[in-house]
Amino acid sequence: MACENLSPSSTDNDFIIDISSSATKRNEKEQLKLKFHLAIIDDIDKNNIKETKEKANKIKILLSKRIDRFTVTAHGITKTHLASWWSNFGFAKENISGETFFVSNFISCQQCFTTFRYGLSSTESIARHQCHGLTSSCNSASNDYSHTLDKHVIKSKTSFRPSEQQYLTKLFSTWISDNLRPISIVEDSGLREICFHFYDLGAKNIGRTMDLQTLFQSRQTISRSISDQAELYRQKLIELIREPMKKQSLTLSPDMWLDRYRQLSYLGVTVTFVDVNLQFRKFTLCCRSFPIDLGKTGENISRVLKEELNRYEIGRIDSVYWVSDRGSNFIRCFNLNMVDPIFCFAHRLYNVLTITFINKKIDGYFNDEDIEDIPDNLGQEEFIGDDFITSGAKRVLLTIDHTKILVRHVKQVC
Numbered sequence: 190m191a192c193e194n195l196s197p198s199s200t201d202n203d204f205i206i207d208i209s210s211s212a213t214k215r216n217e218k219e220q221l222k223l224k225f226h227l228a229i230i231d232d233i234d235k236n237n238i239k240e241t242k243e244k245a246n247k248i249k250i251l252l253s254k255r256i257d258r259f260t261v262t263a264h265g266i267t268k269t270h271l272a273s274w275w276s277n278f279g280f281a282k283e284n285i286s287g288e289t290f291f292v293s294n295f296i297s298c299q300q301c302f303t304t305f306r307y308g309l310s311s312t313e314s315i316a317r318h319q320c321h322g323l324t325s326s327c328n329s330a331s332n333d334y335s336h337t338l339d340k341h342v343i344k345s346k347t348s349f350r351p352s353e354q355q356y357l358t359k360l361f362s363t364w365i366s367d368n369l370r371p372i373s374i375v376e377d378s379g380l381r382e383i384c385f386h387f388y389d390l391g392a393k394n395i396g397r398t399m400d401l402q403t404l405f406q407s408r409q410t411i412s413r414s415i416s417d418q419a420e421l422y423r424q425k426l427i428e429l430i431r432e433p434m435k436k437q438s439l440t441l442s443p444d445m446w447l448d449r450y451r452q453l454s455y456l457g458v459t460v461t462f463v464d465v466n467l468q469f470r471k472f473t474l475c476c477r478s479f480p481i482d483l484g485k486t487g488e489n490i491s492r493v494l495k496e497e498l499n500r501y502e503i504g505r506i507d508s509v510y511w512v513s514d515r516g517s518n519f520i521r522c523f524n525l526n527m528v529d530p531i532f533c534f535a536h537r538l539y540n541v542l543t544i545t546f547i548n549k550k551i552d553g554y555f556n557d558e559d560i561e562d563i564p565d566n567l568g569q570e571e572f573i574g575d576d577f578i579t580s581g582a583k584r585v586l587l588t589i590d591h592t593k594i595l596v597r598h599v600k601q602v603c
Contacts, residue, residue, distance in 0.1 A: 225290040226251070227259070227283040233294055242421060245304040246428050248281050248295055252302035253465050259283055261299045262291075274316045301466065313386070426472060427501050433462040434503070440510040441474065443494065443519065445485065454479040456493055474501065487521025494522065515540070535595050542589045 221228040230244045251259045261279040279299055281292045296307040298318060305315045361375055374380060433439045442459045457476040464470050475497040483489040494506060506526040513519045514536040523530050
């Protein structure tokens with residue numbers, strides 16, 4: 190039945206030759222997969238995004254071992270690759286007994302080995318890559334990247350006409366005023382990236398009449414995309430912390446704070462570790478609103494923390510190190526889970542000084558066992574204005590308030 194669809198000029202021999210050629214290629218591909226591990230990884234389903242991401246991660250892990258068998262070279266890169274970031278990227282290579290296999294569907298950073306899909310997808314994420322390797326050469330290339338605009342402007346760039354710049358200034362001003370947007374949004378790197386992408390699309394589709402409205406997505410589409418990207422990055426982070434988890438070198442720092450306007454409490458957890466390339470890494474593991482129907486007790490904090498840690502395949506609270514303030518609810522949470530945390534000395538310093546010089550009228554405030562921590566405005570809004578506090582005491586309280594800068598600095602370092 191298949192022959193009915195052939196053109197009149199086609200012959201049976203032609204058809205047999207095509208099948209034979211295809212079969213030969215398949216056999217060669219299978220032979221490569223039997224010999225080379227990278228050949229298995231390089232064989233991908235182009236429509237399976239999750240599988241592609243997983244395989245890119247596998248290539249990075251193999252390259253990170255820094256053994257002679259797996260390396261990155263510039264094989265296949267030609268003069269047609271004009272983008273500046275090509276100087277820092279190459280194709281992964283596997284070498285076994287003098288035989289070599291190069292991947293074709295992925296490219297990898299030669300410094301930190303971060304791997305991206307190459308061929309069908311956009312190269313913008315590659316060009317935006319900021320290297321976390323041991324050298325800064327890749328970072329310098331990333332900083333030189335002027336989005337996709339540069340590849341269209343080989344010669345010196347020409348500024349837009351003053352009238353065009355003034356009109357755009359007016360559009361920005363109207364947009365910010367009418368929609369109550371912060372003025373700083375014009376300096377946002379994401380906004381600039383979108384503008385560069387529009388320029389890039391215009392250059393690619395010159396001479397065609399395009400429907401610009403089709404590029405703008407609904408809030409529901411963006412919301413779904415954010416959820417999908419969050420899950421994707423969560424999977425990347427799981428893979429990233431797997432090695433320090435095994436080496437018991439993962440440190441988490443929890444914190445709680447209150448949105449006084451919305452009367453909602455939030456729980457955040459920061460993770461810090463040193464990766465296989467001896468680079469210090471720090472990420473926000475989670476930031477979620479604390480259930481309003483639950484009291485902020487140690488038992489409830491333990492329950493919520495376990496829910497969040499399970500999403501990152503951290504099965505036990507005592508399987509990682511913890512750095513925390515001395516809030517009674519956090520101490521209770523750690524005691525319940527047999528954890529001996531490292532207490533933040535900056536918080537202790539702040540608390541000692543505050544309690545030492547505090548006004549007697551709020552001494553009873555610290556007898557509440559449910560208190561999370563000394564509030565940020567303690568010694569300022571409620572107490573500085575008291576008539577019977579001396580000017581010397583006021584200066585001391587203001588000094589204590591300024592120690593919050595030290596707390597923030599130590600949090601960043603820890």
